[in-house]
Every structure is written in C-alpha cells, then in structure tokens.
Amino acid sequence: MGKAGQKRLNALYKNEKGFTLVELIVVLVILAILAAILIPQLLGWIDQARAKQDMINARNCMTAMQAELTKMYAFHKEGQAKGVKYTGNDQERPTVFPKIYGKNNNGDVDISSSDYAKAILATADEEPYIFIVGMGQRELYDTGNDKDLHKAYTCYVAMYMKSEDSKPLYFDGSEWTTKYLEKDTGDYADPNGVFTGKNVMRSTGVTIQYYIVANKSGYTFDPDIPGSKGSIWNYLRERSGSKKTKGKK
8 A cells, every 4th residue: 555545544544533421421311211211111011911921820720620610510419418517516617628628617728738729720730829719608508409509619709829929819700800809898898899798799699618729828717827927818918909998907
C-alpha cells in the first residue's frame, strides 16, 4: 500500500467515533424502562398459564375421584348400604370406604394413605399437595334407597393445591374458583356462602362429609393429632386470603 493509501486509511480511522458515556446511559435507561414494562406482563402470562394448568390438574383429580366412586357404587352398593350402620358414636361415623370411619363430629376422614387414594391418584396421574373432596354424609343417606345412597358417592365440592407454593383452588358445586368455600355463619360468615349452617350446601341441600385424598402439608382435620401442624381448614383459609368477619374474635 502506498503512502497516499495509508493516509486515506488513517483518516478513516480518525473519523470513526464510539458511543459517548451519555449515549450509553441513555440506551441503558431505555432498556430498563422496556424491561419494567414487559417483565411484569411476561410474569403475568406465566402465572396465568400455571393457573390454567393447575385448574386442569384439579379437574383431572376430581374426575378420577368420581370415576372411582361410581365404580364402587356400581359394584358394591348393596354391601355398602347394608354393611355399616351408624350407632350414634361421633367417633365412628361410616364412610363410603369399607372399614374406614370418620373420626370427628362431621365424619371427616383422612384416606390419603389408603389403597383407595392411591388408585384415585394413579388414575389422575399425579399427587397434588392437597386434595380434599366433599360428598354426601354417609349415615344421612345410607337408607338403601338408590337415590339417597347416590349422594354419598357423589363429589359435590373439592379443594386442591398443586404444590406448597400454589394458590388453593375450590370447586363450589358449579365451577372452580380461588375463593374459600365459606358458610353463612361463624367467624368467617359470608351471606352468600356455599354452605348454610353446618356443612349443608346452599345449592343442593346436601350435608357434606369430607375426605382427604392427598395431603403433604402436615395440617390435618384434627389439629390435636400428634405431629399435626394445625387445622387444614385454617391453613387453606389463610392461603386463600379469607378474612374473619368484623367483630368476630
């Protein structure tokens, strides 16, 4: 390359300019503003996608539960209807599952370690953090009448949590929601609650008996059980943002 060519090349290099510090700061500020706008929207979309997937999982679990109950009702209803009689002892309320009794005043029972629960969750193809279903209270509908007995084998309500970090989902008899299934009386009274009085559904008039199908939380129906972290109902209320009624203790 001749001297003239080298001079022209050197001139080109001298004319090239980089970004100034001010220009770099302006670019970074613009990128920060864009990130502040887009990231919350992106996270919102991710949360919505997770919520939809949780809803699908909840429905699958409830479908699996109802399928198992329908099978039991179809093949074992005669034995179930006549094989267990309620004696009035609150600690031995009958359930739809043979040789399993409810251990509190409402007959609620934890079946999470039973073969029934394992079969249900195998059909659902997952084991959620919490899965509770409410069916017709057994002794009220154990009359031998198919129409009444069917209520004890029907899922009317459900409570579901995918994981410890998930928001609880509830089936209120018609749709899945994030609102806790309150009563119209008590410390958390809701005049439009799913239940009127003690575990009686407003929409159906059916008295509900609860079954824990899956529970990894450590909370239980009976907080006095050794090792229990407390009431599972209070835990779900807290996770759902349920508030006590003003003036209640």
